[in-house]
Amino acid sequence: MSFEINQSVKHVGKIDWELKKFHGDELSTHRGSSYNSYLVRDEKTALIDCVWTPFAKEFVANLKKEIDLKTIDYIIMNHGEPDHSGALPELMKEIPDTPIYCTANAIKSLKGQYHQEWNFVPVKTGDKLSLGSKEFIFVEARMLHWPDTMFTYLTGDNILFSNDGFGQHLASEHMFNDLVDQTELYHEALKYYANILTPFSNFVEKKITEILSLNLPVDMICPSHGLIWRDNPLQMVHKYMEWAKGYQENQISIIYDTMWNSTRQMAEAIAAGIKMSDPQVTVKLFNSNSTHTDKNDILTEVFKSKAILVGSPTINKGISFAMAGILEMIKGLAFKNKKAAAFGSYGWSGEGTKLISTELEHGGFELLNDGLKITWNPDDEGLVKCQEFGKAIAEALK
Structure with missing residues (x-):
């Protein structure tokens, strides 16, 4: 079921209440997860990320109820891992010529996984894509946590679509950070960082420093797993900086x-x-x-x-x-x-x-x-x- 993020952005992803294991059996997800896909409408329409392969047909069927697929002008793939890209083959059967904006490394990843010559458009840090009154600004986020990862910033609404950055494996009927148990939320955010991003802490620190130096206003952070940060969204950015610097407690x-x-x-x-x-x-x-x-x-x-x-x-x-x-x-x-x-x-x-x-x-x-x-x-x-x-x-x- 889709829901509004604001007047121009809708969540069209999937909440997976039953998920207990992820990355094969490498990661436990006691509280489920979500695969967050976002539909952004302005003069042009863009789809940001997809969902995991088992939900591909359901995703495309629900998306058809939300929008005429042929009116989607752009697809943004922030990361090629199958939990975000798994529905692409099913979607591209419907709109095979729609351009897919992603990093050069993501093109390699997506071609390697799906063996398709889709209409890829490579982007790098600082590249922009106009939607009309608003635009996307792309920021490469290499090794957060794959070489192909990027963030996408939406001007006007001041939303950072951060893919795996700042996410958690947490299913909830309340998809905003101010509506849930804060202890539970922070535990899952820390567990996500500890088990996935820890090896890349040097990259995390450098990339966040780079993003903060851009002085872009951030009113919301929309990750691809878990809850959306709309109440003081930069709190999680600052937590990542703390966690990236050899974090320890008196334990x-x-x-x-x-x-x-x-x-x-x-x-x-x-x-x-x-x-x-x-x-x-x-x-x-x-x-x-x-x-x-x-x-x-x-x-x-x-x-x-x-x-x-x-x-x-x-x-x-x-x-x-x-x-x-x-x-x-x-x-x-x-x-x-x-x-x-x-x-x-x-x-x-x-x-x-x-x-x-x-x-x-x-x-x-x-x-x-x-x-x-x-x-x-x-x-x-x-x-x-x-x-x-x-x-x-x-x-x-x-």
Whole structure:
């Protein structure tokens, strides 16, 4: 169902209440999402972005109820990923000659995915497209979060169509930021940044600085996922600047996997030791196994933490499958300004702790120490060692 953004802009996208996984199974979306497509009417009419492939026929059918497709003068594709472009093949069957404005990299992406020679018009930062009384200004946003990404600014209405920038995976019957629970909204915005944009934080900081230097008034930010920012829209821009600069809170996250509860006992004793030394610090424990904790929720907490402690039993001279997966994702997200240490239990070889330390170093973390390993189940003396380990961590972070 379409709804008005203002007198000249309508939302014609899709709210996906049932979505629980995204990017294959790489990203959890507990609260659903939306694929925001916008119809902009002036003397000329433009469609900004589309929807994900499973909703292509529904999207085109609904769009036909909204407008004669042949009166769409321009299609703007801010990003070629299928959650935004998936309906293009179905739409272009109806209006095959309509020009598609996008970056040169997006042309490569769209051709590579759909193998069609549509009427592509490449644009770059500063290029403009007149709609009559208003115009679009295009701003390339490379690596936010693909090489093909751009933002589109609408003069007159002062709207920034930001695609994946400033979005969240959040389905709501209220599609504006001032109408929803703010804690829920900010949690999903932070989770989105932590799990998708963190590796590109340097690009985020530079691009936002560039956009702010243009001194363009921004009355609304319309992303391609989640809610539209109409109440103080620049609040999320400033949040992105904060998140892009090695963000951390006064938090230590302990992430562990366990076979027979030895490593779990270590984790809990280490947490107790941290709190003995620093009662003010927030300590959170997470079992990395997916049957216990969602991996993307863990990564969001890593993003918030000033340090993480990672533990696993040694298994076949290695570490657990679940912990190896989490460490691979942590490494890929390239967190900045964070410290870490490893711990674990073992029976007869004990390589796990050193392997974790190595992976943490490869992920850009500053190691606080060489780690702690305990043979078999920790006895009272072993638990005291774990507490002392925790105290030392807390003192090192003060």
